[in-house]
Amino acid sequence: MDVELIRLTKRYGNTTAVDAIDLKVRSGAYCCLLGPSGCGKTTTLRMIGGHETVSSGDVVIGPHAVGNATPAERGTAMMFQSYALFPHLNCRDNVAFSLKMRGMGKAERRAKALAMLDLVQMAHLAERLPAQLSGGQQQRVALARALVTGPKVLLLDEPLSALDPFLRVRMRTELKRLQSELGITFIHVTHSQEEAMALSDLVVVMNGGRIEQAADPRTVFERPATAFVARFIGGHNIIRLPDSTEIAVRADRMRLGPQAGSGAVPARVVSVEYQGTSVHVGFEADGLGGPGATALTAVIDDAAYAGRPLALGQTVSLGWDAAAAHHLSA
């Protein structure tokens, strides 16, 4: 179902955690709320899920503003950051919990729970207690528990942050697969731009309780709306032009030496990091509008770098593709 936020605001005393945000998430979309800690993304998610009261504004799910409805009435389900599995119940009963609360009979709810555990490949461990499972397994159970009532919208609060990097990538694929199979709306909170890029149809970059940009991942990366977005997404250099407008240039579109072009400036090499397929070279350049030296990064193809290696402290002329320069709004 569509999820729409209208002037949604959350205030705690004098501090505003979420500041009148507007957002529309299409039905069946995978939306990531992305931002640094304290940007209001989790508060937003909790307001959508009915776990936090709304100070002003509205959450609209499907055709109705949900007001103070309970999560079950909203048709949302939340997957908690720490998974919040009931430690005294085994996997099957954890998954069957919400069915039990709805008064479904024992045999029926157990059968449904097992079917749901099967969907996340956990049916063979149905009798285990959460404490007897690994982090990844607990997460699958938590996912099954959230999905068992057939919610219209699944809310995920940093679901992958507790996993090790290898497992994180695997679970990421799994989440994406489940989402496209079930066709329901996923709203996923994360502070990892990589995760947001890999998963979402709609990336919502938040900062200081406001939405900086909401667009598909490619747009966010190609045309970041603000300097904050460009910095947070990474892979961009933010350059202040002499006319004091700011542009973002992707690090892999920086040009060195002869190709540097007309706007090139002399820059000192301060770091060289070999990354396999590419080399990340850090520069410091003076005279790019701002006061003092500006730190810049160039991502150079490994073969190109091998052809013309750079030494630390060396000064080269650094420029960029004019076509790659993207103007930022203030």
Place this chain on the structure above:
Amino acid sequence: MTDTALSAMPAIAKTPSASTATAGLTAKTRRRRALAYLQAAPMALVFLVFFVVPLGLTLIVSFWAYNEYEIIPSFTVQNYIDVFEGCLNTAEACTTVRTYLSTLKFCALTWVFTLLIGFTVAYFVAFHVRSRTMQMALFLVCTIPFWTSNVIRMISWIPLLGRNGLVNDTLMGMGLIKTPIEGLLYSDFSVVLAFVHLNTVFMIVPIFNSMARIDRALIEAAYDAGATGWQTLWNVVVPLAKPGIAIGSIFVITLVMGDFVTVGVMGGQQIASVGKVIQVQMSALQLPAAAANAVVLLGAVMLMIVAMTRLIDLRKEL
């Protein structure tokens, strides 16, 4: 001869080296084991001196004989026969059975009330009080009554509940009753009231402790799953508070079962209890009889606790 000597040689050569290796290993293990025993020794000693030895002595003395002026080391089961005297008579309950029933009644009533009050107070402090500081403050407030002695706290009920006490006076002054209510004091009511007053804190502390460990996200997860407040209480909070409930129950049950002061003071020395029986026998220097009664009481309390832990584990299976 040479053949046998030669064939024996390797075997001989092998054995010593192998045995030294095992010896070295066992010496190390033995040392480690000795160290572990040494570490456990102080606590074991305390247990031995203050728990095992007195209990053993009680058990031994319970089999001794006694007369009006001395106790005689021997082995007789007469004391136990005396405890259950007349209990084979099915027509009428014997003194011991009646005393136990009376004590069990107090025990059950006290348990129910302390559990209800203790659980409610613990729930309020653990879940409704948001700030940690406030939680600790309220928690300490709960323990303040324990700065005065049990007896003082019991006696302080007397001016309140007596025939011309505060309660009766107030009710009569308000014109709600014509004559003072009898049985406010020196009755089953006053005994249970005092027991609940004295022992509720032993429920609050362990239950609060287990509730404080419940992850708040679990409550949110239950809410997310569509559970109502009562459903969350019954399906999440109560099961997770069970260890605290069990510990608190054990405290309350053992305290009430062994009590003789509260029943004496609040019952006006008119109500029998198992502890009272033992105390009377002790003051009459009938130590073997008192010991036998104490052993029977110990057995009864242990049975209750075993039954209770069974019950709690059983509920976990459902």
